[in-house]
Amino acid sequence: MDKIKVIIWGFGAMGRGMAQMLLMKKGVEITGVCDLNPEYKDKNFLEVLKMTSTEHDEVKIDDDIDRVLKKGADIVLLATDSFTKGAYDKITKIMSYGMNVISTAEEMAYPYANEPELASQLDHLAKAYGVTVLGTGINPGFIMDLLVVALTGAMVDVTHVEAKRVNSLSPFGPTVMHEQGVGISINEYHKRVMDGTLAGHVGFKESVGMIAAALGVKLEDFQQQMEPIITSIDRKSTYGEAKSGTLAGINMTGQGLINGDVFINMIHPQQIEPEMEGTETGDYISLKGTPNIEMQIKPEINGGIGTIAMCVNMIPHVINSRPGLKTMIDLPVPRAILGDMRDLIEA
């Protein structure tokens, strides 16, 4: 059997990480890389990664996606967008070449939440083209939704769901520092909330929607809030700095309601150097019902590595799946791939 062929569209931190991971795996090859960054143009992707491979022919990074897709692949890893609207045309283009898609767009983890019409169209198109589309990542995609769902499998009844992810932004670069408002004043925070330039976490509505759909409950409302995390001491990370009295990060909270009560509660504070003021990072799931389940993962699962791993590890499941738009609750559980990826493909 030929190696599984993968094209990577978007060679930012996520795309590059997926390429590095794929180079360590057996039975899979990268046949194309597309990125618009002029610095990458016509460079061999291995050179950009500062890696060598005896398994790979030279693959030049190309800014023309049609030229890349014409090389052929079993699946395209699309790491370009956060929102379904932005990813939609790219996904439909990939599908038109008869290829499966895994998208890192947060909204694509459960596109029915924010873009039900686009989701429905993607599902119809995927079935028409006979391909599968999946959105995944560490969060949304795993920690605050799929893992919650999996744990409820051991429960007779569920009365309340809480997922809390307390993570450090310190490993991230300048883009994330800006998106999360690290180091800005409270005045600037309010200004940026007003003009909508503070990203915060994208994905609560998707995670809440995925949990509700999996458990078969109909939420009557969803709401979310953003609050600044003001540091009382000076904090500094590699790319971020927050003086005392400014923002160390943002706390996002969200709720899914039934009968006016919170059924699903999401808490996700993100900041640089949380330990400096005594905040322990971790992933926490608290389920009330029969029985209660209290889970914690400390420290939290690394967001960057986790997203890269989820996208690559889901490749065989997506190839094996019946056609259509799928979410993590439709497919078998994710798993690390230590053997030959071809062995995981069903005949």
Add this chain to the structure above:
Amino acid sequence: MDKIKVIIWGFGAMGRGMAQMLLMKKGVEITGVCDLNPEYKDKNFLEVLKMTSTEHDEVKIDDDIDRVLKKGADIVLLATDSFTKGAYDKITKIMSYGMNVISTAEEMAYPYANEPELASQLDHLAKAYGVTVLGTGINPGFIMDLLVVALTGAMVDVTHVEAKRVNSLSPFGPTVMHEQGVGISINEYHKRVMDGTLAGHVGFKESVGMIAAALGVKLEDFQQQMEPIITSIDRKSTYGEAKSGTLAGINMTGQGLINGDVFINMIHPQQIEPEMEGTETGDYISLKGTPNIEMQIKPEINGGIGTIAMCVNMIPHVINSRPGLKTMIDLPVPRAILGDMRDLIEA
């Protein structure tokens, strides 16, 4: 759409628990119950459960399985055995009626581990009959295998797997006390180890086999050990008693090896009143690789309730599955069912 029809074969603690759980769910009905206990003969199962239901016609417990199966059902919950050999004829009989099966037999969680030939035959027969067979439960089936596998999905690479389940036997009845040697002397322990009447935990080989298969590694060896847990103080639970110097329970350990090194390490001490000597119960998963993941659930997920929940919650996934013998790594993640079970059945 008609309600999903379920037959329960084996009306012990697990079978009765599943019946109670099913009575709380929407869109599902129990059409038959089979058990050999003469005390139950011809009694309405609701009477045995001391429950009432406006949804259910009278269903008499019958000791003739063919008579029960002739009533028809979409799926049979088989809660009679621990070993594949014991369950095999029962499963093939159910399949011959064209019905799906979920088995609580520990070995059936991954029958390829101890009974590869029977597993292969079950797979062929299931496909021939167009039905699906699944073995599940809390452990094996979830805590020390599926949950481990799911967490590796967020990892780029895995170098070592450890799963530890520290639980209390105090809630269990006289049968479990006997099987786990609670209260026996060290001499009696050695005698019962020799004559093979000490059950300990059944399922390590299955859990280790499932993890290895999911990750795509080939283990060169599997081994397990049993050690007595000697209490230094008098302990007492509802059905068990262990005087100082006797067995409070048994510690089972198991390993899956690659190149002479332990790749998968399983630790599962079970005893009455563990807190009396400072043992905190819980489920712990420790994964080494990129990144490391340290998970804990405290206290441990209740074994009885968890097994009942897993079996009932997997009903829709089994009905939806392609025919064949499936294990938990083949199907979508388990989840609690809070809505109408019929809504989960794919057209």
